[in-house]
Amino acid sequence: MNLLEDVSKEDINSGAGIDSSNSIEVKDLKKHFKGKKSFDDVKAVDGISFSVKKGELFGLLGPNGAGKTTTINMLCGLLKPTEGSAIVGGYDINENLGKVKGLISVCPQEAAVFPFLSGRENIEYFGNLHLMKKERINKRADELLNLLGLFDASKRKAKGYSGGMLRQLNLIVALINEPNILFLDEPTVGMDARVRRKTWEFIGSIKDQNKTIILTTHYIEEAEALCDRVGIVDFGKLVALDTPKNLMQKHDAKNLEEVFLKITGRRILEGI
Amino acid sequence: MKSQRILTVFKMEMKKLIRTPMYLFFSLFFVAMLVIILGFSLGNLHGWGPDAYGNPRSIFEHMVPGLFAYAGIMTIFTFASAITADRDHGVQRRMKTTPITSGEVIIGQMLSYTIIPIIQTAIILVTSLLMGFRPNISVLGILMIFVFMIFLSFCSVGLGLITATVAKDARAAGSLAFIFIVPQQLFGSFIYMGEATKVIGYFMPSQYVTEAIYRISYGPNLTDVFIWIDLLMIVVISAVIYVIGVKLYDR
Secondary structure, rough: OOHHHHHHHHEEOOOOOOOOEEEEEEEEEEEOOOOHHHHHHHEEEEHHHHHHHOOOOEEEEOOOOOOOHHHHHOOOOOOOEEEEEEHHHHHHOOOOOHHHHHHHHHHEEOOOOOOOEEHHHHHHHHHHOOOOHHHHHHHHHHHHHHHHOOOOOOOOOOOOOOHHHHHHHHHHHOOOOOOOOOEEEEOOOOOOOHHHHHHHHHHHHHHHHEEEEEEEEHHHHHHHHHHOOEEEEEEOOEEEEHHHHHHHHOOOOOHHHHHHHHHHHHHHHHHO | OOHHHHHHHHHHHHHHHHHHHHHHHHHHHHHHHHHHHHHHHEEEEEEOOOOOOOOOOHHHHHHHHHHHHHHHHHHHHHHHHHHHHHHOOOHHHHHHHOOOHHHHHHHHHHHHHHHHHHHHHHHHHHHHOOOOOOOOOHHHHHHHHOOOOEEEHHHHHHHHHHHHHHHHOHHHHHHHHHHHHHHHHHHHHOOOHHHHHHHHOOOOOOHHHHHHHHHHHOOOOOOHHHHHHHHHHHHHHHHHHHHHHHHHHHH
């Protein structure tokens, strides 16, 4: 039995087809990295297709090195796909990347902020890159800083922030431009349980504003709590795609973590 | 091209310089300190004889034109360290997901690296005048020194970009920068290496700046054709190195 085909047939329910209600449409996206020798070549993403509806919170799960971040990096213009195409916010990433960048925002894995700027200055900096008006930046910064409890620390330089505070600032910076489509790449890594829960609530509130969110995470319970649908990526391929509830039912599992282990663990054991 | 974005990058670069003590020290104060030390120690010694125009000069005065260039060379270190630190923090990748274009980033950086050599030059000029530097110079001559220093700054930014391309992190960039700094320091700044090595100097961008500032400071006037040849050389070298730096770093 070809397990990969079997998993794909059973577990991939792409939900919406390609239509105007979709915010993101990914078609046979591939990213291959060439090594110095042919055996060093890596198929980081190997023909992924899925679509994300407007206002949907879509989770990308997978073990380390599965291809989640590479997929996001292609969708936000950091990497050029080797093959395939993707429409983000109505624009092709291969042809209209500039337009795509005006609609999206990315919260990267690392706290990507300037350490010598204060929290507020970092927010203002990225607001200015999106050509926001000063008054709008200030209003939005106040809102976000208050919501995430970072207001009092906002005048301090970011280099003095704790790991958790940096992660929160990282998220605020990603939200300053009120993006229609938001990529959250492991946004709660390094946060303590209390702050993580608060951030989950916050991410949920963004979704309620009809924003499209793609979330990658290692915390399976995070995906289960937040995501409308999840895609499980392994070895650069999409091996499962459905709502957390449907995936649990299909795999007769108590929670999404069990589904994740069944799918990715089985593939590891069978050497695929 | 949006001026708001260019201005934002410019302001950030200036804040980076002012708020990072290491960059501030190496960009603005290190050479000024050197000027003070050399002024005190060599200001009354005349072992190198008169200048090329026959006027008596102390060893310190012979060195001053090269000290200006040395300050410009140090920009390689500060820029390479700073840009690699931005890369290490992931902010450069983040910026690439925003609508800012590489052209806007480049212009913003060039603006800040126009202001920095102006401040550098002003500090060194004042310090060296206080320590006994006595040039025969007009206001136009002083402006010309600023122009040379701005082009040397662009050249150093280009060399900083090349350094950052090969350096794995900010610390490595700081060390690697000296591959470009030391030869220019030895063969194209304030250190007198003798006539035999003079030809090597012509492969060093800083040599053209040192030579031109020497001619501007001690020569009769700005009609000296070699000043304009030096200007042409530093403009061409800066443009070539800057373009190579941007291309390599973008890759």
